[in-house]
Amino acid sequence: MRASVAVVGPFAGEMTVYFYAILFTRYPQVRGLFPDNLDVQRDRLLRGLLHIVDLVDDAENLVRFCSRLGKDHRKFGALHGHYPAVGECLLAALARYAGPAWSPELAAAWTHGYGVVAQVMMHAADEDALNRPAIWQAEVVHHLHRGHGIAEITVRPDGPYPYTAGQYASMETPWQPKAWRYYSPAHAPRSDNTLTFHVRAVRQGQVSRALVYNARPGDVVRLGPTQGEMTLDPGSDRDLVCVAGGTGVAPIRALVEQAARNGIKRYVDVFVGARTAEELYGLDDMLRMSQRHHWLSVRAAVSHERIAGLEGTLPRVLGEFGPWYEHEAFLSGPVDMVTEATAILARQGVPQERIHFDPFDVPALEASLRSRQMTDPAAE
Numbered sequence: 001m002r003a004s005v006a007v008v009g010p011f012a013g014e015m016t017v018y019f020y021a022i023l024f025t026r027y028p029q030v031r032g033l034f035p036d037n038l039d040v041q042r043d044r045l046l047r048g049l050l051h052i053v054d055l056v057d058d059a060e061n062l063v064r065f066c067s068r069l070g071k072d073h074r075k076f077g078a079l080h081g082h083y084p085a086v087g088e089c090l091l092a093a094l095a096r097y098a099g100p101a102w103s104p105e106l107a108a109a110w111t112h113g114y115g116v117v118a119q120v121m122m123h124a125a126d127e128d129a130l131n132r133p134a135i136w137q138a139e140v141v142h143h144l145h146r147g148h149g150i151a152e153i154t155v156r157p158d159g160p161y162p163y164t165a166g167q168y169a170s171m172e173t174p175w176q177p178k179a180w181r182y183y184s185p186a187h188a189p190r191s192d193n194t195l196t197f198h199v200r201a202v203r204q205g206q207v208s209r210a211l212v213y214n215a216r217p218g219d220v221v222r223l224g225p226t227q228g229e230m231t232l233d234p235g236s237d238r239d240l241v242c243v244a245g246g247t248g249v250a251p252i253r254a255l256v257e258q259a260a261r262n263g264i265k266r267y268v269d270v271f272v273g274a275r276t277a278e279e280l281y282g283l284d285d286m287l288r289m290s291q292r293h294h295w296l297s298v299r300a301a302v303s304h305e306r307i308a309g310l311e312g313t314l315p316r317v318l319g320e321f322g323p324w325y326e327h328e329a330f331l332s333g334p335v336d337m338v339t340e341a342t343a344i345l346a347r348q349g350v351p352q353e354r355i356h357f358d359p360f361d362v363p364a365l366e367a368s369l370r371s372r373q374m375t376d377p378a379a380e
């Protein structure tokens with residue numbers, strides 16, 4: 001299977017276009033499960049496949065990954081009957097682009113491999129369905145512009161929405177049906193069941209732009225179940241260091257709130273960063289929290305403006321403080337910031353299992369891709 005992925009690698013883009021084309025031709029009834037614009041989708045499929053092939057002989061991680069994928073597919077409306085159709089078209093696409101390298105043995109290996117993956121995904125989805133809905137309708141109850149294309153959006157789901165501080169939710173908006181994006185609640189669970197998300201309107205981001213500029217109280221979005229492992233271990237008494245870049249401050253704020261709620265007996269150092277001082281929208285709030293909690297200290301870093309005492313990217317500023325080798329670290333923000341901060345912490349002797357971060361663009365996938373990159377010295 002690995003060899004065949006290497007063969008089709010150079011044609012990966014065309015192969016995924018072909019895959020969706022034959023899937024929708026042969027099974028037009030599944031077209032409605034996908035967004036109009038398939039660009040993000042194609043990329044996700046490809047990365048998912050590559051990751052699965054990467055894990056073919058690591059049963060434990062393969063099962064963990066496919067289980068998450070199966071649960072995550074509930075909100076798309078994936079049904080058991082869809083899996084054979086996808087498998088058939090996937091094999092057809094692989095066969096076409098592998099050309100003469102395709103053989104009956106390869107076809108058998110892929111059929112078996114896909115069968116196992118589909119079984120694990122369906123099983124995980126069925127189990128998940130016993131415990132929680134696939135989707136929650138959530139009404140926008142508050143919308144606050146924080147400047148610089150950032151909005152704080154509060155929604156109220158139509159039923160109890162279980163999550164742990166630090167996790168993230170997926171959201172679909174009425175403006176871009178079937179296009180799901182991920183945002184973290186910026187607080188520990190609330191008794192009134194509302195959730196506040198921080199959203200930055202990114203240039204190409206149709207979903208985030210709609211949320212920031214179109215959403216109004218009364219609009220209804222849909223939420224998928226939360227995911228993510230960047231949560232506090234109540235059994236640990238290590239001090240924490242948290243690094244929050246831009247809107248990545250949301251889950252860090254949630255963790256701090258949760259720590260306070262747990263009656264924390266450890267110190268927490270938070271670094272909040274933005275491009276300019278004006279964009280440090282979450283700082284005042286964090287500073288107010290630090291006035292209430294003696295164990296919390298908050299520092300700011302500004303990366304694109306010259307301000308004495310605050311200047312620098314978060315990883316750079318993080319490196320100037322410490323040492324952190326006894327700490328538990330939580331990182332949230334742009335991928336490059338997370339990667340660089342991880343390298344700095346690792347250099348200071350923080351073991352990988354104490355550096356926590358969640359992937360954002362493609363949950364589950366990127367975490368593993370990135371952790372692989374970070375254990376690969378060539379990638380540093």
Ligand SMILES: NC(=O)C1=CN([C@@H]2O[C@H](COP(=O)(O)OP(=O)(O)OC[C@H]3O[C@@H](n4cnc5c(N)ncnc54)[C@H](O)[C@@H]3O)[C@@H](O)[C@H]2O)C=CC1
Nearest residue numbers: 184245246247248273274275303313314333334336337360
């Ligand atoms: N909205 C949410 O709920 C959450 C968002 N995120 C992620 O956080 C990110 C936030 O993006 P923006 O607000 O646009 O942040 P940004 O691009 O304004 O960056 C904020 C800070 O991160 C650091 N940084 C950025 N690029 C860096 C680089 N290449 N090397 C070193 N440090 C760097 C700098 O200190 C910068 O000031 C997004 O990628 C988002 O996916 C993560 C968790 C939750």
